[in-house]
Amino acid sequence: MILIGVNRSPYTRRVAITLAAYDVRYEQRDLSGFGNRDEVRTANPLGRIPALVLDGGETLVDSAAIVDHLDEVHGGDRPLTPRLGAERRAVLRIAALMMGACDKGLQAAYHRNHVPAEKRHQPWIDDCLAQMTMALASVDSQAADGSRYLLLDRLTQADITAFVAERLARGIGIDTAATMPNLFALARRLLEEAPFKSTEP
Numbered sequence: 610m611i612l613i614g615v616n617r618s619p620y621t622r623r624v625a626i627t628l629a630a631y632d633v634r635y636e637q638r639d640l641s642g643f644g645n646r647d648e649v650r651t652a653n654p655l656g657r658i659p660a661l662v663l664d665g666g667e668t669l670v671d672s673a674a675i676v677d678h679l680d681e682v683h684g685g686d687r688p689l690t691p692r693l694g695a696e697r698r699a700v701l702r703i704a705a706l707m708m709g710a711c712d713k714g715l716q717a718a719y720h721r722n723h724v725p726a727e728k729r730h731q732p733w734i735d736d737c738l739a740q741m742t743m744a745l746a747s748v749d750s751q752a753a754d755g756s757r758y759l760l761l762d763r764l765t766q767a768d769i770t771a772f773v774a775e776r777l778a779r780g781i782g783i784d785t786a787a788t789m790p791n792l793f794a795l796a797r798r799l800l801e802e803a804p805f806k807s808t809e810p
């Protein structure tokens with residue numbers, strides 16, 4: 610199995626943590642969506658990371674579809690996203706908020722990095738960052754009781770996506786330690802666990 614993408618990408622890191630949590634062996638090609646577009650396109654016509662090439666040659670794209678497949682094959686009776694009901698909905702809700710937060714954070718960063726300074730529209734950047742911040746703040750309050758995990762007293766995709774979103778937020782200049790201390794602390798605790806530690810970029 611080959612994971613295509615760099616762990617600096619929150620979406621790729623999410624898949625890498627999931628693979629490690631399921632103890633799946635894989636190789637990784639450290640390609641970036643912008644820097645290695647042509648190579649990435651051989652796996653994903655959209656030119657985005659991550660992609661996961663399965664042992665039989667089939668290629669999965671988009672982190673949500675990839676982790677869904679990993680749950681199906683490796684999740685047994687305790688998949689990282691529960692299979693049914695209220696537990697599944699609760700985990701998917703946080704995962705959607707956190708992946709949406711990453712989308713907004715990256716839109717702001719792409720605008721900052723790819724648009725010439727004279728064409729930059731600061732209100733758009735501010736709006737993206739505000740959306741990201743509100744989503745992260747909602748998970749920060751959920752983490753206020755200091756539990757090791759956000760839901761179900763065990764590791765789920767809620768924790769993994771919160772971890773990668775907090776990391777991205779810090780990377781683009783949001784002071785999560787000061788403004789979202791519960792989420793910051795959750796991420797620090799998770800980083801002590803092997804799937805998180807072993808996938809540090």
Ligand SMILES: N[C@@H](CCC(=O)N[C@@H](CS)C(=O)NCC(=O)O)C(=O)O
Nearest residue numbers: 618620642643657658659671672673
């Ligand atoms: N929804 C996708 C988002 C993937 C994504 O946006 N990846 C970024 C890297 S962080 C990328 O490849 N960007 C290059 C581009 O959009 O052209 C997922 O969850 O996998």
